[in-house]
Structure formats: C-alpha cells, structure tokens
Amino acid sequence: MNQLSVTRQLFDDVMVPNYAPAAIIPVRGEGSRLWDQDGRDYIDFAGGIAVTGLGHAHPRLVAALNEQAKKLWHVSNVLTNEPALNLARRLCELTFAERVFFANSGAEANEAALKLARKYSADYFGSDKREIIAFTPSFHGRTLFTVTVGGQPKYTEGFEPLPQGITHVPFNDLAAFAAAISERTCAVILEPVLGESGVISATPEFLQGVRELCDQHRALLIFDEVQCGNGRSGHLYAYMAYGVTPDILTTAKGLGGGFPISAMLTTAAIARSLSVGSHGTTYGGNPLGCAVAGAVLDIISDPELLAGVRHKHAVFMAGLHRINQRFGVFRELRGKGLLLGCELTEAWHGRSRDFIKAALDQRLLVLVAGPDVIRLAPSLIIPDDVIEDGLQRFEQAIAHLVSQTTQ
Numbered sequence: 001m002n003q004l005s006v007t008r009q010l011f012d013d014v015m016v017p018n019y020a021p022a023a024i025i026p027v028r029g030e031g032s033r034l035w036d037q038d039g040r041d042y043i044d045f046a047g048g049i050a051v052t053g054l055g056h057a058h059p060r061l062v063a064a065l066n067e068q069a070k071k072l073w074h075v076s077n078v079l080t081n082e083p084a085l086n087l088a089r090r091l092c093e094l095t096f097a098e099r100v101f102f103a104n105s106g107a108e109a110n111e112a113a114l115k116l117a118r119k120y121s122a123d124y125f126g127s128d129k130r131e132i133i134a135f136t137p138s139f140h141g142r143t144l145f146t147v148t149v150g151g152q153p154k155y156t157e158g159f160e161p162l163p164q165g166i167t168h169v170p171f172n173d174l175a176a177f178a179a180a181i182s183e184r185t186c187a188v189i190l191e192p193v194l195g196e197s198g199v200i201s202a203t204p205e206f207l208q209g210v211r212e213l214c215d216q217h218r219a220l221l222i223f224d225e226v227q228c229g230n231g232r233s234g235h236l237y238a239y240m241a242y243g244v245t246p247d248i249l250t251t252a253k254g255l256g257g258g259f260p261i262s263a264m265l266t267t268a269a270i271a272r273s274l275s276v277g278s279h280g281t282t283y284g285g286n287p288l289g290c291a292v293a294g295a296v297l298d299i300i301s302d303p304e305l306l307a308g309v310r311h312k313h314a315v316f317m318a319g320l321h322r323i324n325q326r327f328g329v330f331r332e333l334r335g336k337g338l339l340l341g342c343e344l345t346e347a348w349h350g351r352s353r354d355f356i357k358a359a360l361d362q363r364l365l366v367l368v369a370g371p372d373v374i375r376l377a378p379s380l381i382i383p384d385d386v387i388e389d390g391l392q393r394f395e396q397a398i399a400h401l402v403s404q405t406t407q
C-alpha cells in the first residue's frame with residue numbers, strides 16, 4: 001500500500017455516495033473528546049449516533065477488547081463461546097428476557113424480531129395472522145423488511161416491490177391503533193422513545209394501551225430499543241421506567257459502545273419458534289463483540305451510573321433552557337436521560353442541518369432528528385464540566401447562526 005494522504009476528497013473518489021460526511025476526519029477519541037487530522041479537538045454530543053455510550057476509548061472496554069483479541073476472535077455459530085453465553089446470561093438476569101439472539105446491527109436485530117413474530121404466528125395461529133403494525137414516524141433500520149416497517153417513503157422509494165402485510169398508524173394515537181389492530185395482527189413494533197424521528201417519548205397511556213390491545217388480539221409486542229436502550233433513557237432499558245414489558249426487545253447501538261453488536265431478547269416460549277436452522281448470521285455472538293458488550297453491560301447496569309444519566313439530563317436541560325432564553329430558537333426541549341431533542345421554532349423549521357454545521361465550526365458534534373429537531377446523544381458518563389464547555393460552544397454556534405440570519 002502506498003502512503004498517499006487521506007483527505008475528505010478521497011471519500012467522494014472511492015466511496016458509494018450514500019453518505020455526506022462532514023469535512024473533518026477524526027483520528028482519535030478519548031472520553032467525550034475527539035481530535036481531527038490537524039490535532040483540533042471536538043466535544044462529542046453526538047456519540048456516533050447514540051452508540052459510544054461510555055465515550056471513546058473507555059479503559060475497561062479497551063481492556064476487554066484487547067484481552068479477548070489475544071484469545072479468540074471468531075468461531076461461528078457451529079460452536080458457541082464463553083463471552084456470548086456470559087453476555088446472554090447477564091441480559092436474562094437484568095431484563096424480562098429468558099432467551100437471547102445476537103446479531104451485528106440494529107436492523108438485523110429487528111429483522112430477527114419481525115421474522116420471529118411471523119414464524120411464531122405461523123406455528124400457533126396459521127396463515128391468517130400475518131399483519132405487522134408499526135407507527136409513523138419511526139425508524140427500524142435499512143434492510144428491505146425493516147425499512148418498509150419504518151414506513152418513511154423517502155427511504156423505500158425505488159426499492160419496490162416491498163414486503164407485504166405492514167400497516168402504519170400515527171405514534172401515540174391509541175384510538176387509531178385500536179381501530180387498526182385485529183385478529184389478523186401478528187405483531188406490533190414501536191420505539192418507546194423515537195430516536196431518528198424527532199426524540200418523542202411514548203406516553204405511558206399509549207404504551208399501556210398498546211400492551212393491553214396486543215394481549216386481547218394475541219399479537220406480539222416488539223420494543224425497538226436499538227437507540228433508547230442500554231442506559232440512554234436513564235434506565236437500563238426504557239420499558240422498565242414505563243412498567244410495560246414487551247414480548248420481544250431489540251437493542252444495538254450503545255450495547256457495544258462502538259463495537260458492532262445487537263441483541264434480540266424474548267421469552268423461552270416465543271423463542272422456541274426460531275428452531276434449529278430457521279434463522280442465523282455468521283458473526284452473531286462473536287467473542288470480540290460479546291466481550292466488549294459484557295464490559296459495557298457491567299458498567300451501565302450500575303444504578304449509580306443510571307442516576308448519573310438522569311442528573312446529567314437535568315444539567316443539559318438547564319443549560320439548553322438558558323441558551324433558549326437568549327435566542328428563542330427552540331420551541332420545545334425534550335427527551336429522556338441523555339437522548340435529548342431541541343425542536344426548532346417555526347421560523348427555523350427545516351434548518352436543523354445548519355445548526356450541525358454551525359456547531360462543527362465551534363468544534364462541537366451534534367445530531368439532527370429530522371429537519372426540525374437537533375438531537376444530542378452524548379456519552380452517559382460525560383463530565384459536567386465538559387457538558388458546560390460543549391453548551392458554551394453550542395451557544396456560540398447559535399449566536400453566529402442567528403447573527404448571519406438576521407443580517
């Protein structure tokens with residue numbers, strides 16, 4: 001290999017153009033800070049899209065990865081391995097789950113959940129109970145099945161024909177859901193807290209009502225906690241705070257803290273339908289990913305860490321309200337734990353990406369959740385002084401944006 005320089009331009013020359021990455025290229029991270037090729041530092045309120053829940057290069061995750069790297073990387077599911085079984089046992093101890101399936105991404109965990117729901121229905125109810133109900137807006141991944149379930153036309157256009165038997169109902173609208181569910185419904189999937197779709201929390205009445213209607217119609221309830229799980233909501237899994245338990249739970253993002261791993265959790269009775277040979281993936285449950293996720297789970301299941309997430313939520317909210325008192329650009333500040341949404345006022349609607357750019361100019365990384373909402377998903381252990389430093393940069397960014405716009 002030659003030693004030609006790596007620049008942002010190279011992306012356009014060698015990569016499929018489905019992403020539009022920012023101009024800087026980070027080369028190193030530590031905690032809630034990143035450094036680019038020129039040694040400039042950035043504060044990370046984005047967390048690699050709610051993934052690096054313990055920041056960058058957490059010593060215990062680095063140690064878990066290195067130790068496992070010296071022992072065993074991969075054996076496939078022809079064999080099992082200790083890190084996978086230990087992680088599955090911990091997930092069962094800590095949640096409603098009795099059985100676990102590992103995959104490598106959120107979409108794959110949801111794909112497994114949806115396939116399991118269809119298979120379970122075929123096993124116990126025959127061919128008339130196939131329908132899946134999902135909610136708009138929502139996001140469940142980019143495989144053809146999960147993207148169709150997500151129900152956003154901009155993500156499915158051009159990829160037809162799409163999988164069939166999927167119905168969409170407005171999120172948090174229990175009456176519409178009650179009208180849509182029937183004996184033909186085999187499963188219902190929802191995010192307890194919408195991530196990509198604007199950081200909107202399910203109301204407790206909605207989740208409770210969906211659970212009751214699923215029970216009445218013998219439909220499986222799937223919670224997609226790919227983004228809101230793993231401590232992000234201030235609880236290990238968001239369902240725990242609602243007191244509403246799903247039949248199947250999927251999670252990914254924060255589970256590996258940056259190492260790609262996902263999990264589908266369910267009961268023993270439902271799991272039975274994924275019998276030998278019915279589903280699988282080569283890398284699912286690989287020792288490296290499971291060793292890292294085991295270390296992540298040890299850290300994030302600590303009640304003190306979870307209380308810290310709720311405390312940091314308050315620190316962020318206070319700071320964001322202060323910024324908004326000065327500029328009045330936010331219509332609503334919302335979210336749970338460290339999944340925060342800043343919805344822009346009408347005047348700023350459609351401009352969330354301008355805020356990302358302005359923040360980047362101040363060396364701060366933030367996310368959007370659609371055109372009208374800025375989303376923050378920082379490390380769950382971000383120190384309070386780094387929060388304040390990042391919020392100051394955010395304030396500067398908004399000051400610039402506002403001054404440019406009113407000129």
Ligand SMILES: *Cc1c(COP(=O)(O)O)cnc(C)c1O
Pocket residue numbers: 104105106107108110139140141142191195196224225226227228252253
């Ligand atoms: C990110 C996300 C997914 C998809 O996960 P991938 O790892 O990108 O496949 C699914 N559901 C939710 C709620 C997500 O936030």
